[in-house]
Amino acid sequence: MTTGKGGVYPAEVFREQTLFINSVVISLWRKPMRASQPPSNRAPSLIRDMFQQSLDNVLSDSWLDCLDEEFGENNIWSEELLTKWRQMSTRERCNWILGKLWNDRSILPSTDCSVLEIPQGSTYAQGVRKLKDDWRQELLPTKRTLA
16 A cells, blocks of 8 residues: 555555646546566577577587587577578677677576586676687687797
8 A cells, every 4th residue: 555645545556646737637647656677688598598509519619610500400490580590601690699698697507607617607698708708719810929
């Protein structure tokens, strides 16, 4: 129960207020104020599952190399999404997965944290940022020393 100028009313029930302006009556409905919640920032489970499966290849191969058409066919059930996957290059697929998980605050499983060498309890967002950082380091040219 909440109290206000209109008396006591239940918090979930809308409160009607009447406003008089130059003999015109306007009725306003107000919702009781609630604490705002931030967006969930959760990627679809399909994307998280694909990311987890792709991490199995991090230790044996390059992560980028596992994102081929066959990987998409084995993990994507939506025909529309599978068509898009087939049209993407390997680099575009990588950026697509990383982008979908970039702000995901779900907790990454501990085995995947170990693979990525990040602390247990890290989020998917932290995992993809670490993976992207490692991937970027692989693409940098090696420094040569002049003798």
